[in-house]
Amino acid sequence: MPTTVSILSNITDFVVNEGHGVKGLSEMGLQTLPKQYIQPIEERITPTTVILDDQIPVIDMSNWDNDTKLIGEKICNAAEKWGFFQIINHDISLDVLESVKEATYRFFRQTAEEKNKHSKENSSSNNVRYGTSFTPKAEKALEWKDYLSLFYVSDEEAAALWPSALREEALDFLRNSEIVIKKLLEALMKGLNVKEIDQTKESLLMGSKRINVNYYPKCPNPELTVGVGRHSDVSTLTILLQDNIGGLYVKKLDSETWVHVPPIHGALVINIGDALQIMSNGRYKSIEHRVMANGSNNRISVPIFVNPKPSDVIGPLAEVLENGEEPIYKQVLYSDYVKHFFRKAHDGKDTVDFAKIK
Numbered sequence: 001m002p003t004t005v006s007i008l009s010n011i012t013d014f015v016v017n018e019g020h021g022v023k024g025l026s027e028m029g030l031q032t033l034p035k036q037y038i039q040p041i042e043e044r045i046t047p048t049t050v051i052l053d054d055q056i057p058v059i060d061m062s063n064w065d066n067d068t069k070l071i072g073e074k075i076c077n078a079a080e081k082w083g084f085f086q087i088i089n090h091d092i093s094l095d096v097l098e099s100v101k102e103a104t105y106r107f108f109r110q111t112a113e114e115k116n117k118h119s120k121e122n123s124s125s126n127n128v129r130y131g132t133s134f135t136p137k138a139e140k141a142l143e144w145k146d147y148l149s150l151f152y153v154s155d156e157e158a159a160a161l162w163p164s165a166l167r168e169e170a171l172d173f174l175r176n177s178e179i180v181i182k183k184l185l186e187a188l189m190k191g192l193n194v195k196e197i198d199q200t201k202e203s204l205l206m207g208s209k210r211i212n213v214n215y216y217p218k219c220p221n222p223e224l225t226v227g228v229g230r231h232s233d234v235s236t237l238t239i240l241l242q243d244n245i246g247g248l249y250v251k252k253l254d255s256e257t258w259v260h261v262p263p264i265h266g267a268l269v270i271n272i273g274d275a276l277q278i279m280s281n282g283r284y285k286s287i288e289h290r291v292m293a294n295g296s297n298n299r300i301s302v303p304i305f306v307n308p309k310p311s312d313v314i315g316p317l318a319e320v321l322e323n324g325e326e327p328i329y330k331q332v333l334y335s336d337y338v339k340h341f342f343r344k345a346h347d348g349k350d351t352v353d354f355a356k357i358k
Protein backbone atom coordinates (compact mmCIF):
# COMPACT_ATOMS: atom_id res chain seq x y z
CA MET A 1 0.00 0.00 0.00
CA PRO A 2 1.66 3.28 -1.04
CA THR A 3 1.99 5.94 1.68
CA THR A 4 0.92 9.57 1.27
CA VAL A 5 4.61 10.55 1.22
CA SER A 6 5.47 8.08 -1.56
CA ILE A 7 2.46 9.18 -3.59
CA LEU A 8 3.36 12.84 -3.22
CA SER A 9 6.92 12.12 -4.33
CA ASN A 10 5.57 10.76 -7.58
CA ILE A 11 2.30 12.47 -8.36
CA THR A 12 2.50 11.80 -12.10
CA ASP A 13 2.67 8.07 -11.55
CA PHE A 14 -0.24 7.94 -9.12
CA VAL A 15 -2.53 10.48 -10.78
CA VAL A 16 -1.74 10.15 -14.48
CA ASN A 17 -0.13 6.76 -15.13
CA GLU A 18 -2.01 4.62 -12.59
CA GLY A 19 -5.30 6.41 -13.32
CA HIS A 20 -6.20 7.48 -9.77
CA GLY A 21 -6.75 11.00 -11.09
CA VAL A 22 -7.16 14.01 -8.84
CA LYS A 23 -10.19 12.18 -7.38
CA GLY A 24 -7.72 9.65 -5.93
CA LEU A 25 -5.59 12.47 -4.50
CA SER A 26 -8.61 14.26 -3.05
CA GLU A 27 -9.87 11.10 -1.37
CA MET A 28 -6.55 10.64 0.46
CA GLY A 29 -7.60 13.64 2.54
CA LEU A 30 -4.71 15.87 1.50
CA GLN A 31 -4.45 19.07 3.56
CA THR A 32 -2.16 20.92 1.13
CA LEU A 33 -2.25 21.24 -2.63
CA PRO A 34 0.69 19.41 -4.30
CA LYS A 35 3.08 21.87 -5.95
CA GLN A 36 2.38 20.48 -9.43
CA TYR A 37 -1.12 22.04 -9.25
CA ILE A 38 -0.08 25.53 -8.17
CA GLN A 39 -1.03 27.87 -11.01
CA PRO A 40 0.80 31.14 -11.74
CA ILE A 41 -0.97 34.05 -10.02
CA GLU A 42 -2.33 35.42 -13.31
CA GLU A 43 -4.15 32.13 -14.02
CA ARG A 44 -5.95 31.95 -10.66
CA ILE A 45 -9.53 33.15 -10.34
CA THR A 46 -9.56 36.04 -7.88
CA PRO A 47 -12.54 38.11 -6.63
CA THR A 48 -10.95 41.32 -7.98
CA THR A 49 -11.56 40.26 -11.61
CA VAL A 50 -15.10 38.92 -11.07
CA ILE A 51 -18.07 41.24 -11.53
CA LEU A 52 -21.40 40.57 -9.84
CA ASP A 53 -23.69 43.12 -11.54
CA ASP A 54 -23.94 41.41 -14.93
CA GLN A 55 -24.75 37.92 -16.16
CA ILE A 56 -25.08 35.89 -19.36
CA PRO A 57 -28.62 35.89 -20.87
CA VAL A 58 -31.15 33.24 -19.87
CA ILE A 59 -33.38 32.38 -22.84
CA ASP A 60 -36.76 30.68 -22.44
CA MET A 61 -37.32 28.25 -25.35
CA SER A 62 -40.86 27.22 -24.33
CA ASN A 63 -42.64 29.32 -26.95
CA TRP A 64 -40.29 28.43 -29.83
CA ASP A 65 -43.05 27.27 -32.22
CA ASN A 66 -45.02 30.54 -31.98
CA ASP A 67 -42.20 32.94 -31.33
CA THR A 68 -39.34 31.53 -33.43
CA LYS A 69 -38.27 34.96 -34.72
CA LEU A 70 -38.10 36.69 -31.33
CA ILE A 71 -36.35 33.78 -29.59
CA GLY A 72 -34.02 33.45 -32.58
CA GLU A 73 -33.05 37.13 -32.27
CA LYS A 74 -32.30 36.68 -28.57
CA ILE A 75 -30.05 33.72 -29.41
CA CYS A 76 -28.15 35.70 -32.08
CA ASN A 77 -27.76 38.73 -29.78
CA ALA A 78 -26.40 36.53 -27.00
CA ALA A 79 -24.00 34.85 -29.46
CA GLU A 80 -22.69 38.27 -30.58
CA LYS A 81 -22.48 39.99 -27.21
CA TRP A 82 -21.61 37.17 -24.80
CA GLY A 83 -20.88 34.01 -26.79
CA PHE A 84 -22.62 32.28 -23.85
CA PHE A 85 -26.23 31.94 -22.67
CA GLN A 86 -28.41 29.54 -20.71
CA ILE A 87 -31.58 27.97 -22.07
CA ILE A 88 -34.58 26.89 -20.02
CA ASN A 89 -37.70 24.94 -21.10
CA HIS A 90 -35.69 23.35 -23.90
CA ASP A 91 -37.68 20.09 -23.96
CA ILE A 92 -34.90 17.75 -22.77
CA SER A 93 -36.52 16.05 -19.80
CA LEU A 94 -35.15 16.38 -16.28
CA ASP A 95 -35.02 12.57 -16.19
CA VAL A 96 -32.48 12.47 -19.03
CA LEU A 97 -30.37 15.18 -17.38
CA GLU A 98 -30.47 13.61 -13.91
CA SER A 99 -29.66 10.17 -15.32
CA VAL A 100 -26.52 11.34 -17.11
CA LYS A 101 -25.33 13.08 -13.93
CA GLU A 102 -25.90 9.90 -11.89
CA ALA A 103 -24.10 7.86 -14.54
CA THR A 104 -21.16 10.28 -14.40
CA TYR A 105 -20.79 9.60 -10.68
CA ARG A 106 -21.14 5.86 -11.36
CA PHE A 107 -18.25 5.99 -13.86
CA PHE A 108 -15.91 7.97 -11.59
CA ARG A 109 -16.74 5.83 -8.50
CA GLN A 110 -15.11 2.83 -10.23
CA THR A 111 -11.58 1.71 -9.30
CA ALA A 112 -8.59 3.45 -10.86
CA GLU A 113 -7.77 0.19 -12.61
CA GLU A 114 -11.21 0.03 -14.25
CA LYS A 115 -11.19 3.68 -15.36
CA ASN A 116 -7.61 3.44 -16.57
CA LYS A 117 -8.62 0.80 -19.15
CA HIS A 118 -9.76 3.87 -21.13
CA SER A 119 -6.57 5.96 -20.75
CA LYS A 120 -4.73 7.11 -23.87
CA GLU A 121 -2.16 4.33 -23.34
CA ASN A 122 -4.66 1.52 -22.69
CA SER A 123 -7.76 2.43 -24.69
CA SER A 124 -8.34 0.31 -27.78
CA SER A 125 -9.64 3.40 -29.61
CA ASN A 126 -8.74 7.08 -29.88
CA ASN A 127 -12.47 7.80 -29.62
CA VAL A 128 -12.62 6.87 -25.94
CA ARG A 129 -10.26 8.52 -23.51
CA TYR A 130 -10.06 8.76 -19.73
CA GLY A 131 -7.64 11.36 -18.46
CA THR A 132 -6.80 14.04 -15.98
CA SER A 133 -5.97 17.75 -16.23
CA PHE A 134 -5.95 18.80 -19.92
CA THR A 135 -2.75 17.71 -21.56
CA PRO A 136 -0.39 16.87 -18.66
CA LYS A 137 2.71 16.50 -20.87
CA ALA A 138 2.42 20.07 -22.18
CA GLU A 139 1.27 21.80 -18.99
CA LYS A 140 3.57 23.70 -16.63
CA ALA A 141 0.90 23.50 -13.91
CA LEU A 142 -1.75 20.80 -13.79
CA GLU A 143 -5.52 21.36 -13.56
CA TRP A 144 -7.72 19.86 -10.84
CA LYS A 145 -10.01 17.79 -13.09
CA ASP A 146 -10.51 14.21 -14.29
CA TYR A 147 -12.49 13.46 -17.44
CA LEU A 148 -13.80 10.83 -19.82
CA SER A 149 -14.10 11.93 -23.45
CA LEU A 150 -16.28 10.02 -25.94
CA PHE A 151 -16.25 10.80 -29.65
CA TYR A 152 -19.55 9.59 -31.15
CA VAL A 153 -19.36 7.53 -34.32
CA SER A 154 -22.37 5.20 -34.11
CA ASP A 155 -24.53 3.40 -31.55
CA GLU A 156 -22.80 0.16 -32.58
CA GLU A 157 -19.35 1.57 -31.87
CA ALA A 158 -20.58 3.02 -28.55
CA ALA A 159 -21.99 -0.41 -27.60
CA ALA A 160 -18.60 -1.96 -28.26
CA LEU A 161 -16.31 0.70 -26.79
CA TRP A 162 -18.00 3.09 -24.35
CA PRO A 163 -17.87 2.15 -20.64
CA SER A 164 -21.11 0.44 -19.60
CA ALA A 165 -21.28 2.57 -16.42
CA LEU A 166 -22.58 5.51 -18.44
CA ARG A 167 -23.05 4.37 -22.06
CA GLU A 168 -26.85 4.39 -22.26
CA GLU A 169 -27.26 7.64 -20.31
CA ALA A 170 -24.65 9.46 -22.41
CA LEU A 171 -26.29 8.23 -25.63
CA ASP A 172 -29.69 9.30 -24.33
CA PHE A 173 -28.44 12.81 -23.58
CA LEU A 174 -26.87 12.98 -27.07
CA ARG A 175 -30.08 11.78 -28.77
CA ASN A 176 -32.35 14.08 -26.79
CA SER A 177 -30.16 17.11 -27.48
CA GLU A 178 -30.54 16.74 -31.26
CA ILE A 179 -33.76 18.83 -31.57
CA VAL A 180 -32.53 21.71 -29.47
CA ILE A 181 -29.18 21.76 -31.31
CA LYS A 182 -31.07 22.08 -34.61
CA LYS A 183 -33.22 24.94 -33.25
CA LEU A 184 -30.15 26.82 -32.03
CA LEU A 185 -28.32 26.35 -35.33
CA GLU A 186 -31.39 27.35 -37.34
CA ALA A 187 -31.58 30.62 -35.39
CA LEU A 188 -27.85 31.27 -35.58
CA MET A 189 -27.76 30.60 -39.35
CA LYS A 190 -30.72 32.95 -39.99
CA GLY A 191 -28.68 35.66 -38.26
CA LEU A 192 -25.90 35.03 -40.79
CA ASN A 193 -28.16 35.25 -43.82
CA VAL A 194 -28.09 31.46 -44.37
CA LYS A 195 -31.62 30.67 -45.57
CA GLU A 196 -31.54 26.89 -45.36
CA ILE A 197 -29.44 24.31 -43.55
CA ASP A 198 -28.99 21.77 -46.36
CA GLN A 199 -27.11 18.48 -45.92
CA THR A 200 -23.68 20.01 -46.62
CA LYS A 201 -24.27 22.80 -44.10
CA GLU A 202 -25.65 20.37 -41.55
CA SER A 203 -22.55 18.24 -41.83
CA LEU A 204 -20.30 21.29 -41.56
CA LEU A 205 -22.11 22.58 -38.47
CA MET A 206 -22.88 19.36 -36.64
CA GLY A 207 -21.14 16.54 -38.53
CA SER A 208 -19.48 15.18 -35.40
CA LYS A 209 -20.17 15.15 -31.68
CA ARG A 210 -18.10 14.52 -28.59
CA ILE A 211 -19.49 14.10 -25.09
CA ASN A 212 -17.20 14.63 -22.10
CA VAL A 213 -17.92 13.94 -18.47
CA ASN A 214 -15.86 16.06 -16.08
CA TYR A 215 -15.19 15.38 -12.40
CA TYR A 216 -13.78 18.15 -10.19
CA PRO A 217 -13.14 16.68 -6.75
CA LYS A 218 -12.99 18.70 -3.55
CA CYS A 219 -9.65 20.47 -3.51
CA PRO A 220 -7.31 21.62 -0.71
CA ASN A 221 -6.24 25.26 -1.33
CA PRO A 222 -8.66 25.77 -4.27
CA GLU A 223 -7.56 29.42 -4.53
CA LEU A 224 -4.10 28.29 -5.75
CA THR A 225 -5.27 26.21 -8.71
CA VAL A 226 -8.04 25.88 -11.33
CA GLY A 227 -10.51 23.16 -12.34
CA VAL A 228 -10.09 24.11 -15.99
CA GLY A 229 -7.81 26.88 -17.21
CA ARG A 230 -8.74 29.71 -19.59
CA HIS A 231 -9.76 28.31 -22.95
CA SER A 232 -12.34 28.62 -25.68
CA ASP A 233 -13.96 25.48 -27.09
CA VAL A 234 -13.00 24.38 -30.59
CA SER A 235 -16.55 23.24 -31.33
CA THR A 236 -19.33 24.81 -33.42
CA LEU A 237 -21.30 25.07 -30.22
CA THR A 238 -21.22 23.41 -26.82
CA ILE A 239 -24.18 22.32 -24.72
CA LEU A 240 -23.15 22.04 -21.10
CA LEU A 241 -25.02 20.39 -18.26
CA GLN A 242 -23.66 21.48 -14.89
CA ASP A 243 -24.72 20.38 -11.43
CA ASN A 244 -25.78 22.71 -8.61
CA ILE A 245 -22.31 23.53 -7.26
CA GLY A 246 -21.22 26.37 -9.57
CA GLY A 247 -17.71 27.49 -10.49
CA LEU A 248 -17.86 28.20 -14.24
CA TYR A 249 -16.66 31.72 -15.12
CA VAL A 250 -17.01 33.44 -18.50
CA LYS A 251 -14.96 36.39 -19.72
CA LYS A 252 -16.99 39.47 -20.54
CA LEU A 253 -16.45 40.59 -24.13
CA ASP A 254 -13.75 43.27 -24.61
CA SER A 255 -12.96 43.41 -20.91
CA GLU A 256 -10.66 41.79 -18.38
CA THR A 257 -13.56 40.87 -16.11
CA TRP A 258 -15.33 37.56 -15.57
CA VAL A 259 -18.91 36.62 -14.69
CA HIS A 260 -20.10 33.52 -12.88
CA VAL A 261 -22.60 31.19 -14.60
CA PRO A 262 -25.09 30.45 -11.81
CA PRO A 263 -26.49 26.91 -11.87
CA ILE A 264 -30.21 26.90 -12.79
CA HIS A 265 -32.01 23.61 -12.17
CA GLY A 266 -32.89 22.03 -15.53
CA ALA A 267 -31.08 24.66 -17.62
CA LEU A 268 -28.34 24.05 -20.17
CA VAL A 269 -25.42 26.40 -20.76
CA ILE A 270 -24.78 27.06 -24.45
CA ASN A 271 -21.59 28.55 -25.85
CA ILE A 272 -20.33 29.38 -29.30
CA GLY A 273 -17.07 27.59 -30.16
CA ASP A 274 -14.12 28.59 -32.35
CA ALA A 275 -15.49 26.77 -35.44
CA LEU A 276 -18.60 29.00 -35.47
CA GLN A 277 -16.59 32.13 -34.70
CA ILE A 278 -14.54 31.29 -37.80
CA MET A 279 -17.58 30.44 -39.98
CA SER A 280 -19.35 33.65 -38.91
CA ASN A 281 -16.16 35.63 -39.70
CA GLY A 282 -16.01 36.82 -36.10
CA ARG A 283 -19.66 37.87 -35.69
CA TYR A 284 -20.45 35.17 -33.12
CA LYS A 285 -17.96 35.04 -30.27
CA SER A 286 -16.19 31.98 -28.93
CA ILE A 287 -15.48 33.25 -25.46
CA GLU A 288 -12.83 32.27 -22.94
CA HIS A 289 -14.09 30.46 -19.88
CA ARG A 290 -12.61 28.59 -16.93
CA VAL A 291 -13.63 26.62 -13.88
CA MET A 292 -12.74 27.36 -10.28
CA ALA A 293 -11.70 24.52 -8.00
CA ASN A 294 -13.91 24.02 -4.93
CA GLY A 295 -12.75 23.51 -1.34
CA SER A 296 -15.97 22.03 0.01
CA ASN A 297 -17.71 20.04 -2.73
CA ASN A 298 -17.13 17.69 -5.63
CA ARG A 299 -18.54 19.04 -8.91
CA ILE A 300 -19.44 17.38 -12.20
CA SER A 301 -20.33 18.71 -15.64
CA VAL A 302 -21.27 17.11 -18.96
CA PRO A 303 -20.50 19.08 -22.14
CA ILE A 304 -21.65 17.94 -25.58
CA PHE A 305 -19.33 19.44 -28.20
CA VAL A 306 -21.12 19.83 -31.54
CA ASN A 307 -18.47 20.04 -34.25
CA PRO A 308 -17.72 19.93 -37.97
CA LYS A 309 -16.43 16.54 -39.16
CA PRO A 310 -12.65 16.14 -38.71
CA SER A 311 -12.30 16.00 -42.53
CA ASP A 312 -14.24 19.24 -43.12
CA VAL A 313 -12.47 22.39 -44.23
CA ILE A 314 -13.84 25.37 -42.32
CA GLY A 315 -13.65 29.09 -43.06
CA PRO A 316 -15.97 32.11 -43.22
CA LEU A 317 -19.28 31.10 -44.88
CA ALA A 318 -19.96 32.41 -48.39
CA GLU A 319 -23.30 33.93 -47.18
CA VAL A 320 -21.42 36.01 -44.61
CA LEU A 321 -18.97 37.38 -47.18
CA GLU A 322 -21.68 38.03 -49.80
CA ASN A 323 -21.98 41.70 -48.86
CA GLY A 324 -18.28 42.35 -49.53
CA GLU A 325 -17.05 41.74 -45.97
CA GLU A 326 -13.32 40.86 -45.91
CA PRO A 327 -12.55 37.38 -44.51
CA ILE A 328 -10.50 37.53 -41.31
CA TYR A 329 -10.00 33.76 -41.15
CA LYS A 330 -8.52 31.38 -43.71
CA GLN A 331 -9.77 27.92 -44.67
CA VAL A 332 -8.40 25.25 -42.30
CA LEU A 333 -8.80 21.49 -42.07
CA TYR A 334 -10.87 21.02 -38.90
CA SER A 335 -8.82 18.06 -37.58
CA ASP A 336 -5.61 20.15 -37.91
CA TYR A 337 -7.30 22.86 -35.86
CA VAL A 338 -8.37 20.41 -33.14
CA LYS A 339 -4.96 18.74 -33.00
CA HIS A 340 -3.36 22.16 -32.53
CA PHE A 341 -5.76 22.77 -29.59
CA PHE A 342 -5.12 19.43 -27.90
CA ARG A 343 -1.33 19.54 -28.23
CA LYS A 344 -0.81 22.71 -26.19
CA ALA A 345 -1.80 23.71 -22.67
CA HIS A 346 -4.85 25.92 -22.12
CA ASP A 347 -3.82 29.43 -23.02
CA GLY A 348 -7.04 31.32 -23.56
CA LYS A 349 -8.06 32.52 -27.00
CA ASP A 350 -4.76 31.91 -28.76
CA THR A 351 -6.10 28.79 -30.51
CA VAL A 352 -8.17 30.80 -32.97
CA ASP A 353 -5.03 32.68 -34.13
CA PHE A 354 -4.18 29.41 -35.91
CA ALA A 355 -6.92 30.26 -38.44
CA LYS A 356 -6.36 34.03 -38.64
CA ILE A 357 -5.27 35.66 -41.88
CA LYS A 358 -2.11 37.46 -40.78
Ligand SMILES: COc1cc(/C=C/C(=O)SCCNC(=O)CCNC(=O)[C@H](O)C(C)(C)COP(=O)(O)OP(=O)(O)OC[C@H]2O[C@@H](n3cnc4c(N)ncnc43)[C@H](O)[C@@H]2OP(=O)(O)O)ccc1O
Nearest residue numbers: 126134149208210228233234235305307310335338339342
Ligand atom coordinates in the same frame (compact mmCIF):
# COMPACT_ATOMS: atom_id res chain seq x y z
C1 LIG B 1 -10.09 17.20 -22.20
O1 LIG B 1 -10.37 18.39 -21.56
C2 LIG B 1 -10.95 19.47 -22.20
C3 LIG B 1 -11.48 19.31 -23.45
C4 LIG B 1 -12.06 20.40 -24.09
C5 LIG B 1 -12.59 20.19 -25.40
C6 LIG B 1 -13.20 21.16 -26.06
C7 LIG B 1 -13.77 20.91 -27.38
O2 LIG B 1 -14.22 21.82 -28.01
S1 LIG B 1 -13.77 19.27 -27.90
C8 LIG B 1 -14.35 19.27 -29.54
C9 LIG B 1 -13.23 18.78 -30.35
N1 LIG B 1 -13.65 18.39 -31.66
C10 LIG B 1 -13.74 17.09 -31.99
O3 LIG B 1 -13.47 16.18 -31.23
C11 LIG B 1 -14.23 16.76 -33.37
C12 LIG B 1 -13.13 16.58 -34.31
N2 LIG B 1 -12.24 15.48 -33.94
C13 LIG B 1 -11.05 15.34 -34.50
O4 LIG B 1 -10.65 16.14 -35.33
C14 LIG B 1 -10.22 14.14 -34.10
O5 LIG B 1 -11.02 13.20 -33.48
C15 LIG B 1 -9.05 14.51 -33.14
C16 LIG B 1 -9.61 15.07 -31.81
C17 LIG B 1 -8.11 15.54 -33.79
C18 LIG B 1 -8.26 13.28 -32.84
O6 LIG B 1 -7.83 12.75 -34.08
P1 LIG B 1 -6.67 11.69 -34.17
O7 LIG B 1 -6.32 11.47 -35.58
O8 LIG B 1 -7.10 10.53 -33.37
O9 LIG B 1 -5.49 12.54 -33.59
P2 LIG B 1 -4.41 12.21 -32.52
O10 LIG B 1 -3.09 12.46 -33.20
O11 LIG B 1 -4.63 10.91 -31.85
O12 LIG B 1 -4.67 13.34 -31.45
C19 LIG B 1 -4.16 14.60 -31.65
C20 LIG B 1 -3.68 15.11 -30.30
O13 LIG B 1 -4.83 15.41 -29.53
C21 LIG B 1 -4.83 14.65 -28.31
N3 LIG B 1 -6.21 14.27 -28.04
C22 LIG B 1 -7.01 13.58 -28.88
N4 LIG B 1 -8.22 13.45 -28.33
C23 LIG B 1 -8.18 14.03 -27.11
C24 LIG B 1 -9.13 14.22 -26.06
N5 LIG B 1 -10.36 13.77 -26.15
N6 LIG B 1 -8.75 14.89 -24.96
C25 LIG B 1 -7.50 15.36 -24.83
N7 LIG B 1 -6.55 15.24 -25.80
C26 LIG B 1 -6.90 14.57 -26.91
C27 LIG B 1 -3.94 13.47 -28.60
O14 LIG B 1 -3.37 12.99 -27.41
C28 LIG B 1 -2.89 14.06 -29.51
O15 LIG B 1 -1.92 14.76 -28.77
P3 LIG B 1 -0.43 14.14 -28.59
O16 LIG B 1 0.29 15.18 -27.79
O17 LIG B 1 -0.63 12.88 -27.84
O18 LIG B 1 0.11 13.95 -29.96
C29 LIG B 1 -12.08 21.62 -23.42
C30 LIG B 1 -11.54 21.77 -22.16
C31 LIG B 1 -10.97 20.69 -21.53
O19 LIG B 1 -10.38 20.80 -20.30
Ligand SMILES: O=C(O)CCC(=O)C(=O)O
Nearest residue numbers: 214228242248291301303
Ligand atom coordinates in the same frame (compact mmCIF):
# COMPACT_ATOMS: atom_id res chain seq x y z
O1 LIG C 1 -17.22 22.27 -16.22
C1 LIG C 1 -17.59 23.28 -16.78
O2 LIG C 1 -18.46 24.03 -16.29
C2 LIG C 1 -16.98 23.71 -18.10
C3 LIG C 1 -16.07 22.70 -18.72
C4 LIG C 1 -15.47 23.17 -20.02
O3 LIG C 1 -15.33 24.33 -20.24
C5 LIG C 1 -15.07 22.17 -21.03
O4 LIG C 1 -15.09 20.95 -20.74
O5 LIG C 1 -14.75 22.59 -22.17
Ligand SMILES: [Fe+2]
Nearest residue numbers: 231232233289
Ligand atom coordinates in the same frame (compact mmCIF):
# COMPACT_ATOMS: atom_id res chain seq x y z
FE1 LIG D 1 -14.95 24.64 -22.38
